Amino acid sequence: MRRISLILCLFVLLSLALAACGGGAGDDTGAVIEDYIQALANKDEAAISTASCAEWEEMALLELDAFQAVETRLEGLSCSEVSREGDTAQVSCEGTLIATYNEEDQDFPLSGRIYQLEREDGEWRVCGYR
Numbered sequence: 001m002r003r004i005s006l007i008l009c010l011f012v013l014l015s016l017a018l019a020a021c022g023g024g025a026g027d028d029t030g031a032v033i034e035d036y037i038q039a040l041a042n043k044d045e046a047a048i049s050t051a052s053c054a055e056w057e058e059m060a061l062l063e064l065d066a067f068q069a070v071e072t073r074l075e076g077l078s079c080s081e082v083s084r085e086g087d088t089a090q091v092s093c094e095g096t097l098i099a100t101y102n103e104e105d106q107d108f109p110l111s112g113r114i115y116q117l118e119r120e121d122g123e124w125r126v127c128g129y130r
Contacts (some may be wrong), residue, residue, distance in 0.1 A: 029089045029091050033115045034093075035051060036115075037077060038074065038077070040072075041067075041072045041073060041074045049061065051125060052127070053127040055127055055128075059128065070101045073100075076094060079115070087118055088117065090114050090117070091114070092113070096109050
């Protein structure tokens with residue numbers, strides 16, 4: 001009986017360890033979008049370029065340019081995967097990107113967008129939104 005309990009306990013621990021590993025590193029599409037939006041708020045051009053697929057990079061940098069003259073901050077950012085098929089995924093977010101100019105805030109709600117991702121060079125990259 002004690003041996004069966006030990007085997008069962010080891011099986012449960014192994015199952016939990018495997019579950020914690022999930023789909024592998026870099027497979028959390030919600031985190032990819034959160035990093036992208038954080039880079040936008042931080043005005044981090046290198047991070048935006050790295051996070052964007054080749055097709056979207058120019059548009060992402062144009063979007064970044066729009067925030068250069070304002071202070072930006074994020075409130076309540078949280079993103080999660082809506083769907084995935086092969087090497088494409090869609091992610092929705094909650095929260096707000098706030099741009100401040102001359103002490104006046106302009107809110108950009110994130111909840112109205114569905115971000116498009118594609119696996120490029122083995123990594124999930126942002127390829128726009130709708």
